[in-house]
Amino acid sequence: MKKLVIGCDHAAPELKAIVRDHLIARGFDVTDVGTHTTESCNYPDYAHALCKKIQSGECELGILICGTGIGMSMAANKHKGIRAACCSDTFSARLTRLHNDANVLCFGARVVGMGLALDLVDAFVDAPFEGGKHQKRVDMITAIENGERAD
């Protein structure tokens, strides 16, 4: 069973709960790192809490929701080994797993509605990384992250 982790800022506790419960109903093991209220908070705190769960191997995939999904994706992508994709269409949500081996999906509660949010997460969690030529390109991203590019 895939272990998932989900987090949000004050823009999305309600949508996060809906997405979390949907994934639990589908049989996934879901860790919720908060936030749980609409009290103003800082999205990098929740991106960081979620990314640590993936970096440690405790969880395989993560979902981050803020107002736009952009701040969460920027913060998440500053973490080693994290490939976060901000998506608001299901084609991109699926392809970022198939081709980019993305391990975090981000989207905006002020951008997508509940129906699309659930379709995005289903497209993301159900798609396997294809590997092959895509592995080489993901390795190139990792090399940039590790400062291994000499050019």
Ligand code: RB5
């Ligand atoms: C919070 O108001 C908002 O800035 C945040 O949720 C997010 O959209 C940032 O990218």
